[in-house]
Amino acid sequence: MNTNKFGKKGWTPNNIDNLKGKTFLITGANTGAGFEAAKILLSKDAEVVMLNRNEQKSQKATEELKEQFGTTAKISFIIMDLASLDSVRNAAKEVNETISKIDALICNAAIAQVPKLKFTTDGFESQLGVNHYGHFLLCGLLYEKIEQSKGRIVVVGSEGYKMGIKTIQFDDMNWNSNYHPMNTYCHSKLAQIMFAYELQDRIKTANKNVKIYVCHPGASATSLIKNSGGLRDRIIFGLLSMTPLVQSAEKGAYPEVMCATEEKLNQKAYYGPTGKMNWTGPVGVCKLEPYAKDKSVATKLWTVSEKATNYKWNL
Numbered sequence: 029m030n031t032n033k034f035g036k037k038g039w040t041p042n043n044i045d046n047l048k049g050k051t052f053l054i055t056g057a058n059t060g061a062g063f064e065a066a067k068i069l070l071s072k073d074a075e076v077v078m079l080n081r082n083e084q085k086s087q088k089a090t091e092e093l094k095e096q097f098g099t100t101a102k103i104s105f106i107i108m109d110l111a112s113l114d115s116v117r118n119a120a121k122e123v124n125e126t127i128s129k130i131d132a133l134i135c136n137a138a139i140a141q142v143p144k145l146k147f148t149t150d151g152f153e154s155q156l157g158v159n160h161y162g163h164f165l166l167c168g169l170l171y172e173k174i175e176q177s178k179g180r181i182v183v184v185g186s187e188g189y190k191m192g193i194k195t196i197q198f199d200d201m202n203w204n205s206n207y208h209p210m211n212t213y214c215h216s217k218l219a220q221i222m223f224a225y226e227l228q229d230r231i232k233t234a235n236k237n238v239k240i241y242v243c244h245p246g247a248s249a250t251s252l253i254k255n256s257g258g259l260r261d262r263i264i265f266g267l268l269s270m271t272p273l274v275q276s277a278e279k280g281a282y283p284e285v286m287c288a289t290e291e292k293l294n295q296k297a298y299y300g301p302t303g304k305m306n307w308t309g310p311v312g313v314c315k316l317e318p319y320a321k322d323k324s325v326a327t328k329l330w331t332v333s334e335k336a337t338n339y340k341w342n343l
């Protein structure tokens with residue numbers, strides 16, 4: 029029996045009617061799943077603001093999108109490098125001053141399988157710094173605007189959350205003693221997922237309105253490994269991408285777009301492709317391992333993240 033509430037094909041953009049008047053912010057939208065998400069949202073008449081680290085790539089992406097959707101398409105970008113807390117603060121300030129509402133903030137940007145231990149501007153292990161700490165601060169700084177907009181935050185996780193050490197390495201957050209490109213990436217994605225569910229709990233306790241949804245894109249043919257991974261992983265993922273085990277970047281965008289737009293969702297769920305290994309297939313509810321919602325780890329991670337980013341949430 030098919031248990032997917034969106035039918036045999038799962039959720040697709042056909043489920044979206046029209047998004048005129050809605051504003052979506054996407055981190056890392058100049059390429060990959062973020063870029064495809066921008067395309068889907070623009071095709072439904074939404075406004076999209078990309079938060080990207082590279083000016084040239086952002087301009088190229090904007091041109092491409094305007095070519096496809098016309099010069100009046102509501103697409104713009106703000107420069108933000110998640111590897112620098114100052115850059116995140118500056119971008120958030122610009123968003124708060126220039127964007128009147130946020131219907132959804134999609135935390136999509138990431139680096140993955142970085143071959144050697146590297147540090148962000150603020151001295152964090154690069155994958156944890158970019159994927160988790162950068163987004164933790166951004167969400168905090170934009171929270172009030174999203175609350176006023178009765179909007180949502182979408183956290184793009186990864187099935188990798190269950191391929192690493194399956195908890196948070198509090199005694200060595202920078203992986204000085206045991207750096208491993210994959211385990212350390214998985215650690216950062218688990219941190220993002222744990223942050224999201226902890227944020228949900230805090231919002232509920234504070235009687236606030238923002239909705240938080242968590243998803244993953246399965247295995248999608250994007251530039252993720254090409255951009256940040258080592259040679260061996262680039263070759264392996266390049267070969268895998270030529271097989272049906274890996275889906276298009278466009279399909280990889282469906283879960284995040286669904287989480288940003290669909291009304292009939294459950295915040296406690298974890299959404300993504302539900303086919304083989306959850307890498308491809310109809311978008312629906314995926315199983316979430318219990319350690320991703322371990323309350324004591326999540327609350328400790330929250331405290332550690334506030335200290336690291338020097339940002340105290342009002343929740």
Ligand SMILES: NC(=O)c1ccc[n+]([C@@H]2O[C@H](COP(=O)([O-])OP(=O)(O)OC[C@H]3O[C@@H](n4cnc5c(N)ncnc54)[C@H](OP(=O)(O)O)[C@@H]3O)[C@@H](O)[C@H]2O)c1
Nearest residue numbers: 056060061081109110111136137138186247248250251252
């Ligand atoms: N592709 C997969 O199979 C897969 C699997 C599991 C999870 N995911 C998740 O899916 C999401 C989208 O990734 P993708 O596969 O679409 O990868 P992608 O094609 O590499 O896109 C990632 C985006 O993040 C941006 N980014 C990287 N570092 C940044 C920084 N410091 N500041 C701001 N932006 C930064 C990139 O910008 P540049 O272009 O400037 O590098 C790019 O726009 C990520 O959260 C990833 O963890 C992907």
